[in-house]
Amino acid sequence: MKKVLIALIVFALAPSISLAGPKIEVLHWWTSGGEAAALKVLKDDFAANGGEWLDMPVTGGGGDAANVTLKARIVAGDPPSASQIKGPTIQEYDQEGVVAPYNIDAIAQSEGWDNLLDPMIAAVHKCQNNSGPYCAAPVNIHRIDWIWANKEVFDNNGLSIPTTWDELNAAADTLKAAGIIPFAHGGQPWQDATVFEAVALGIGGNNYYKNCYVKLDENCLRSETTVKVFDQMRKLANYTDPGSPGRDWNVATGMVIEGKAGFQIMGDWAKGEFTAAGKEPGVDYYCASTPSNNGYLYNVDSFIFYKTSDPDKQAGQKLLAKLMMGKNFQKVFNLYKGSIPARLDVPMDEFDDCAKKSNADIKTAGASGGLVPSFAHGMAQGNTMKSALQDVVTEHFNSSMSSVDAANALADAVLANM
Ligand code: BGC
Numbered sequence: 544m545k546k547v548l549i550a551l552i553v554f555a556l557a558p559s560i561s562l563a564g565p566k567i568e569v570l571h572w573w574t575s576g577g578e579a580a581a582l583k584v585l586k587d588d589f590a591a592n593g594g595e596w597l598d599m600p601v602t603g604g605g606g607d608a609a610n611v612t613l614k615a616r617i618v619a620g621d622p623p624s625a626s627q628i629k630g631p632t633i634q635e636y637d638q639e640g641v642v643a644p645y646n647i648d649a650i651a652q653s654e655g656w657d658n659l660l661d662p663m664i665a666a667v668h669k670c671q672n673n674s675g676p677y678c679a680a681p682v683n684i685h686r687i688d689w690i691w692a693n694k695e696v697f698d699n700n701g702l703s704i705p706t707t708w709d710e711l712n713a714a715a716d717t718l719k720a721a722g723i724i725p726f727a728h729g730g731q732p733w734q735d736a737t738v739f740e741a742v743a744l745g746i747g748g749n750n751y752y753k754n755c756y757v758k759l760d761e762n763c764l765r766s767e768t769t770v771k772v773f774d775q776m777r778k779l780a781n782y783t784d785p786g787s788p789g790r791d792w793n794v795a796t797g798m799v800i801e802g803k804a805g806f807q808i809m810g811d812w813a814k815g816e817f818t819a820a821g822k823e824p825g826v827d828y829y830c831a832s833t834p835s836n837n838g839y840l841y842n843v844d845s846f847i848f849y850k851t852s853d854p855d856k857q858a859g860q861k862l863l864a865k866l867m868m869g870k871n872f873q874k875v876f877n878l879y880k881g882s883i884p885a886r887l888d889v890p891m892d893e894f895d896d897c898a899k900k901s902n903a904d905i906k907t908a909g910a911s912g913g914l915v916p917s918f919a920h921g922m923a924q925g926n927t928m929k930s931a932l933q934d935v936v937t938e939h940f941n942s943s944m945s946s947v948d949a950a951n952a953l954a955d956a957v958l959a960n961m
Pocket of ligand 1: 843
């Protein structure tokens with residue numbers, strides 16, 4: 544009894560000390576319904592493993608606003624412990640010396656990431672010019688070149704999913720004549736660029752896309768093909784409604800979900816919105832790739848970890864990296880997110896037909912030279928070049944600029960930022 548009393552007194556007098564445990568501050572731009580539902584899977588997993596999650600969401604689809612906030616924090620010497628990031632930027636931040644000293648590489652080695660990822664995806668996540676230790680972790684593969692169509696609207700107007708850009712224009716004309724907004728679009732630079740790259744891949748073909756938007760070849764950018772791509776962009780601009788400028792992408796998806804518009808061209812995070820609204824592919828909506836020659840524009844969501852001297856945050860970084868690459872997590876998260884797992888060994892049987900199509904098409908595209916990185920989502924170029932391309936695309940989309948002038952402006956912008 545005496546011992547118990549002493550223990551109680553000692554406990555009562557002890558200063559309140561918090562128990563050290565894994566902690567993470569995560570900067571991201573996943574704020575829509577579907578995105579938040581997917582992220583919750585990770586937050587719940589982290590908490591279930593004893594971790595404390597400090598959320599730092601920065602609203603704005605495509606991550607342009609989040610990237611500005613991230614850069615500002617890095618410049619100020621106060622990076623978060625982890626952030627959402629895209630392909631080439633991983634190397635940029637590594638060269639700036641702000642990336643954690645590869646403390647997740649031990650996790651990557653013990654979990655065998657090299658055997659779980661496609662070598663090309665694995666390399667994106669390795670610092671020291673893509674061949675050193677792992678410093679970032681992938682959670683998914685999003686496809687950009689999709690059409691999302693309201694089934695009832697298409698069926699009632701006798702439309703089937705277009706397989707060429709001319710068919711797409713004809714479908715849009717039919718909808719317009721029927722008094723329906725054909726193309727649900729949010730007029731924001733990154734959304735314009737998202738549509739543009741799907742059109743560029745489709746009209747120009749796989750080699751054209753690689754030459755222009757990966758290799759940044761000047762002649763390619765000034766070519767007649769680029770002029771044709773801008774011609775198609777002008778047509779699409781005329782299929783939007785007056786409410787388009789500034790509209791968020793998920794609001795545009797909502798217009799398709801509700802049958803207020805015919806279709807949207809958007810990456811498969813749009814599917815996350817259909818899922819969150821309880822809609823099913825083939826029943827409520829159609830998903831189809833935008834017309835191309837077996838092309839596939841890929842976009843991987845990754846997380847990178849920054850230098851910190853806080854041992855709780857270091858533990859948090861390791862825990863987060865391990866959870867993100869977990870087999871069950873990659874399944875459940877991607878069921879909500881609309882993407883497919885980055886891990887190659889996740890069974891696809893619980894996924895819907897759109898995800899199964901993505902999973903099949905990525906293999907076909909990989910085998911036939913059509914697997915290309917999205918520039919609009921920072922996979923092909925770093926943030927500066929991405930913005931330079933995006934600015935021209937959006938300027939053309941929102942003005943009466945001619946296609947020839949736009950093609951030349953694109954080449955000039957690239958040269959000015961080389
Ligand atoms: C990201 C997606 C996100 C989308 C809209 C893309 O850049 O890869 O995860 O859902 O932007 O914000």
